[in-house]
Amino acid sequence: MHARIWTVRTTATAAALTFVAALPVATAHADTAATTTTAVRTQSVDYYTWLRDVAAVVAEARPYIEQRTADPSGEKQAIVLDIDNTSLETHFHPFWELPTPAIAQMRDLARYADSRGVAVFFVTARPGIIHSLTDWNLKKTGYPVDGLYVRDLPDLFDEVSAYKTEKRAEIEAKGYTIIANIGNNTTDLVGGHAERTFKLPDYDGQLS
Ligand SMILES: [Mg+2]
Numbered sequence: 666m667h668a669r670i671w672t673v674r675t676t677a678t679a680a681a682l683t684f685v686a687a688l689p690v691a692t693a694h695a696d697t698a699a700t701t702t703t704a705v706r707t708q709s710v711d712y713y714t715w716l717r718d719v720a721a722v723v724a725e726a727r728p729y730i731e732q733r734t735a736d737p738s739g740e741k742q743a744i745v746l747d748i749d750n751t752s753l754e755t756h757f758h759p760f761w762e763l764p765t766p767a768i769a770q771m772r773d774l775a776r777y778a779d780s781r782g783v784a785v786f787f788v789t790a791r792p793g794i795i796h797s798l799t800d801w802n803l804k805k806t807g808y809p810v811d812g813l814y815v816r817d818l819p820d821l822f823d824e825v826s827a828y829k830t831e832k833r834a835e836i837e838a839k840g841y842t843i844i845a846n847i848g849n850n851t852t853d854l855v856g857g858h859a860e861r862t863f864k865l866p867d868y869d870g871q872l873s
Contacts, residue, residue: 734781743841747848779809826862830856
């Protein structure tokens, strides 16, 4: 009888120990899974991974700009940049802490283009009410700014991609050849009016 109880207790204890031993592991797995899911679905994009991914695109864009500006033949050349998470590290800094830092590699690319005689235009879906603030932020963080397009009231009714395309067409109408259009969302890049597009990561729309 005693023996049987002991056996039962031992078995129960062993089962409990197994359960307890397994618990942290299971929890750890669950946490990892949750973190991974969060990273994919919400705002946990890893900053350093993002910077590396941005660097890979800049590494393609720079030699292209170098080659494309080697002989401008009197052409007025321009590049167009999106702002949030293309020029400024918007996703990774609270909006109330200003200025929002530049993405250093992109600022260097913009300065390089500027040094090669290329005009640097910004086309953003930001509303007109923060035009001055955005202009100040870009300049304060070291960007050359030849033009900044924000969404004015009538533009707010356009699809973002249609609005951005329209602004590139306006830049072209001023006599510029847009040699590169750089953005992190597809809506920054579709619609033509640029010789080449460069897409930075948005991780399935997580980065605006
Ligand atoms: Mg963006």
